[in-house]
Amino acid sequence: MTANNGSYEWHLPSSHSLNGTYYLVVSDYSNNNINDSVTTEILPIWGITPDIPGYSTILIGLMIGLMIGIIAIPLIIKSRKR
Structure with missing residues (x-):
């Protein structure tokens, strides 16, 4: 689940699920280097329980x-x- 929005990429990795809640990780690709991508914000998506x-x-x-x-x-x- 990836959606490229300008220089930011929104993705939903299963490794970032905390307490049975998926977290939306916002990575910054503004410097055009994927290796230097900084996870700027973690937003919880309520109601999704992968447990x-x-x-x-x-x-x-x-x-x-x-x-x-x-x-x-x-x-x-x-x-x-x-």
Whole structure:
């Protein structure tokens, strides 16, 4: 997960996860030398817990299921009334 924004590169390495929370590491590439890249800021991304395997997949599945339910249930009710 890398996104190059000007002279800064935002990446999400698994090695920087602390207490089950992924940290967004901002590296400075302004001097055009990757070896001299300085990690300037560590920003936590809340809600992502990599401790449990497949946790995010289950969460995405539940969200998709919820969306289908919101759309499908009223349609089923409408068709039953006829």
